[in-house]
């Protein structure tokens with residue numbers, strides 16, 4: 001399975017295409033007559049000189065070592081690593097979208113603006129928010145934009161609120177975004193049921209608190225049943241409620257953050273609405289706000305006006321209270337197109353069905369696995385759940401090695417050691433796109449590993465052995481990365 005770097009295939013003069021001779025009359029003039037010496041290379045670049053077959057084989061072999069959603073289940077937490085229909089990729093790849101330029105005159109791209117406007121309206125309807133900006137490029141970026149909106153809101157009222165409350169089960173981006181936006185982060189412990197502790201919340205909410213950030217269901221997969229009470233406590237103290245929308249696929253079509261009295265939220269279009277992710281982007285994290293926060297949205301705001309019979313879409317920059325610009329142009333257009341296409345393909349009924357399947361799949365896995373591993377929170381869970389590998393840890397096998405052994409069986413591992421409130425956490429989100437057959441295979445593999453831990457622990461201890469890269473010394477691998485493999 002070993003595959004050298006493409007540069008190692010290089011042989012001087014070997015090439016993939018034959019280019020015609022340059023036929024410019026002044027082709028012998030020195031390059032320096034066109035480009036300043038300062039900018040000219042002193043040495044030839046070391047590009048691989050390879051043939052077409054070298055390139056095709058190299059990348060085909062590399063792709064075979066890869067694991068992705070086109071290969072199998074990818075049960076990482078809240079990340080909603082679901083299979084994304086290829087039709088959405090095809091649509092985003094159409095020439096009429098792909099060859100647009102963001103500097104084109106608005107009048108020439110009315111169709112595209114209509115799509116973006118439509119997406120904005122769908123997201124507002126799905127979430128129960130009043131207005132949506134499509135600009136942020138990720139969930140974390142949406143959080144940051146949302147928190148700047150909250151900050152601006154209080155500044156405009158002359159209120160000095162410096163703190164943001166974040167539950168201990170929150171995703172790491174929540175406290176990071178709050179800190180980036182200049183707030184002090186206050187952590188609130190979950191209660192024994194894995195939910196926000198109402199009594200503790202009452203104690204820490206005061207006139208310094210700008211917002212509470214929450215995802216619902218939370219990162220334990222548990223629905224915060226007291227959400228209306230939580231909203232009331234925060235609102236009564238003059239604070240706002242921020243909704244982390246990473247778990248939208250657990251409630252879409254059934255419940256809306258807007259109706260739960262959240263004031264600001266972000267979506268993760270690349271999680272819930274069909275964009276393959278995990279390789280670092282591009283993503284999209286639209287932000288939804290309630291009416292009173294509209295003036296602070298980033299510029300430009302996409303607006304619509306009627307001129308006689310005609311509807312015209314345009315970018316509105318005249319927003320004196322806006323937090324300003326947060327992204328070049330208008331956001332990650334191709335991701336927005338895929339989300340629009342996904343929503344239109346599924347329709348309202350389809351979105352509800354995907355929620356049902358996400359919840360059904362997670363609960364199926366939970367029921368099948370809860371006797372083999374510990375289930376620290378017994379509450380009903382929605383689209384994801386957390387197991388603990390404590391029993392196995394006592395037998396000498398940490399959650400890390402269970403995850404690694406799954407790789408030997410050709411499956412991807414759940415998130416481990418998150419959320420931090422669970423020891424030896426293994427957090428599983430199968431998503432709505434996995435079939436009963438795939439789920440059963442995952443259960444069977446987890447049970448085999450559990451048995452191995454009792455009978456042949458060295459197999460699990462030394463895993464993985466069957467992957468292109470075998471078990472690594474993780475510290476050494478991070479300090480001295482060997483990229484040859």
Ligand SMILES: *Cc1c(COP(=O)(O)O)cnc(C)c1O
Nearest residue numbers: 078079138139140171173244246
């Ligand atoms: C993924 C995730 C985020 C961050 O979103 P990115 O798009 O990765 O920046 C925030 N909160 C939760 C719960 C998430 O799962």
